[in-house]
Amino acid sequence: MSPRSASVNEELRRRSRERLLQAALELVGEHGFEATTLGDIADRAGSARGLVSYYFPGKRQLVQSAVHRLMHRTLEEALEREPHTEDGRERLARAIDAILGLARDRPVLMRQHMAGLLQAEGFVQCPEQRRLSDLLGDTVARYGSQNVTTDYPMLRAVLMGAVYAALVPGVPMPVPALRAELFQRYGLDWDMGMPPDHTGAEAQQQQEQEQDLSRFFATGERIE
Numbered sequence: 282m283s284p285r286s287a288s289v290n291e292e293l294r295r296r297s298r299e300r301l302l303q304a305a306l307e308l309v310g311e312h313g314f315e316a317t318t319l320g321d322i323a324d325r326a327g328s329a330r331g332l333v334s335y336y337f338p339g340k341r342q343l344v345q346s347a348v349h350r351l352m353h354r355t356l357e358e359a360l361e362r363e364p365h366t367e368d369g370r371e372r373l374a375r376a377i378d379a380i381l382g383l384a385r386d387r388p389v390l391m392r393q394h395m396a397g398l399l400q401a402e403g404f405v406q407c408p409e410q411r412r413l414s415d416l417l418g419d420t421v422a423r424y425g426s427q428n429v430t431t432d433y434p435m436l437r438a439v440l441m442g443a444v445y446a447a448l449v450p451g452v453p454m455p456v457p458a459l460r461a462e463l464f465q466r467y468g469l470d471w472d473m474g475m476p477p478d479h480t481g482a483e484a485q486q487q488q489e490q491e492q493d494l495s496r497f498f499a500t501g502e503r504i505e
Contacts, residue, residue: 298336300326302409305347306390314344314393341397342405348394349409351387355379356416359475369423370467374474376420377463380440382475384447385456392448395441424467439463 304325308317319340323330337343359379360372384391398404418433426432443463446454457477464471 297326297328297332301328301333301336301343302347302350305344306351309344309347309393310387310390313389314340314396319343341400342407345394345397345405346407346409348390349405349407349413351390352380352383353409353413353416355383356413360416360420367423369420369425370469371473372420373424373467374464374469376417377440377460377467377469378474381443381447381456381460381463384444388448391444395445395448398441439466 301322304322305317308321308325317340319333320330322340322343323333333343337346356376356379359375362375366372404410414433414437417436418429421433421436422429440463443454443459447456447459460477461471463469464473
C-alpha cells in the first residue's frame with residue numbers, strides 16, 4: 282500500500298479537528314463546561330484522547346475555538362443567505378442579528394464563551410477566530426468604514442457587550458432592546474437583517490423607557 286500524500290494527511294487532520302470542535306459544542310451545550318471532560322469530547326468525536334492535546338492546549342481553548350467556529354459559520358450563513366446582497370448596511374444588520382441570535386438561542390455556550398474570555402488565557406488566536414475576524418472586518422469595510430483597523434475592534438466590542446448584557450444572570454437585557462440600540466448606533470433601519478417578531482416601535486418604546494429610568498436615577502429629572 283502506498284503512503285498517503287501530504288494533502289490527504291492534511292485533510293484527515295482537518296476532519297479530526299472539526300469532529301473535536303463539533304463534539305465540544307454538543308457536550309458543553311448539553312451538560313455545561315465543568316461537567317464536560319476532554320475524554321468525553323474525544324469519545325463523542327470518535328477520536329483518540331491524545332489527539333485533543335495534539336490540537337488544543339486545554340479544554341478552555343478547545344471550547345473557545347468551538348464557539349468561534351459556531352459564530353463564524355452562523356455569521357457566514359447570515360451574510361450569504363438569499364436574497365444575496367452586497368449592500369453594506371444590510372450586511373451589517375445581518376451580522377448584528379446573527380450574533381445576538383446566538384445569545385438568544387445558545388445561551389449556555391455563549392455565556393461560557395464570555396466567561397472564558399475573562400480568564401487568564403484571554404482571547405484565543407485560532408483559525409476559527411481568524412475566519413470570524415475576517416468576516417466582521419469585511420462587513421465593516423462594506424458598510425463604508427474609512428478606518429477598518431479602528432472600526433472593526435469597536436464593532437467587536439459593542440457586539441460582545443450586547444451579548445454580555447443579554448446573558449447576565451437575573452438581569453438580562455431583552456435582545457430586541459439591544460438590537461434597537463445597535464441599529465440606532467449604526468444608522469440601520471429596523472426592517473433590515475432579521476427583525477424579531479415584535480415591531481421596531483415596541484422595541485424603541487422599551488429602549489426609551491430604559492433611558493428615562495437611567496436619566497432619572499442619574500439626575501433626578503422627572504419622567505413625563
